[in-house]
Amino acid sequence: MSSTPPSTPSFQPSSPRLGRWAATILVAAAAWVAAYTHLTDFADVFVGLLGLARGTHAAEAVHFFIYDTPKVLLLLVAVVFIMGVVHTFFTPERTRSLLAGHAAIFNYLLAALLGAVTPFCSCSAVPLFIGFLSAGVPLGITLTFLIAAPMIDQIAVVMLAAMFGWKIAALYFAFGIVVAMLAGLILTRMKLERHLEDWVLNIQRGAAATNISQTRPSWPDRFDAAWASVKEIVGRVWPYVMVGIAIGAGIHGYVPAEFMAQIMGKEAWWAVPASVGIGVPMYTNTAGVIPIVEALYGKGAAMGTLLAFMMSVVALSLPEMIILRKALKLKLIAIYVSIVATGIILVGYIFNLIL
């Protein structure tokens, strides 16, 4: 990679790392836009080269696959990189200090919003949970945060916007926030502290949390961190994405048009809870579900039903429950799952009603 920094005055020439990053990002962004705007051409040419006649089942399935794979991967890389930079501004410690001590309604909103932007992986759910409680963040607010984090998935927001338009993405975001807030508020009313495992309660009373001295990262540090998360997340997620796109391609090519309208359409009232029931035990990630959602939508499935399916796949996962089980008693987990599932079902119905 050539490393001549651009001579824009806003960049300090004294920082060659920053210059290198600026140049790399500019080139990458240009290449990204060029690739993203030629996805259909690329798929058309590819299908033509294979000698497949458009309109046949096989040609449509292949076209979907060849069109969607670069599209989803391009979106994924861009979102993960940008969110990787945003994440460097929100450490769990900082989020915690913003949330500690108050139980006002505003703090539920804040917790839900921070849940959407604070980075943590599901293997950190328990340390985070206990870290929040031990610093005096109320249980309901902590749970709002934990519900919002997987439910309002940034990748989902961007992909929904790219596939179905920004209105649906905005509604998804808004409903995710509302469900997380309501679930936290209801859980607070239920006075659930007694359902924490005993050792958690003991830590809660005792520990003053360690604070690691954290220096403010420089911009090149932020970009380094973002690139590391691209490598980590895309490297982990891409097989799920390929499987999801392959399933989506099969649906797109071979399922008769309007077939899904009967099973997953607006008129089928039971479709929403059924989709959630199927979605909860499924474990994949957003980028893997979106192509399936896209294909089903093309076959007449209702948007609300599909969103309910997607949210239940992403927000409620069995592996996460197993990790949370170490800190929460079974009853609290059951309450947590049923409240979130109910919220998702309501979102599904509301979406079907207004779209």
Place this chain on the structure above:
Amino acid sequence: MKNIKVLGSGCANCRNTIRLIEEVAAANGAQIMLEKVEDLQQIMTYGIMATPGVVVDGTVVHAGGMPARSKVESWF
């Protein structure tokens, strides 16, 4: 001889962190005693909120995600 503990419940990032520390230590010729702490209750006594965490000679020096190579090098 440095005593290094990696705190984490066995996720991919924790394993990668251990590998990175071993690599950097070997490259610097540093003698280390590397210990894996996987028990959650024990992890929580260090007061970290995100795993993997790294403890060098009793002090928490890192929490959350893979540490950067340069950061690991600064511990030796």
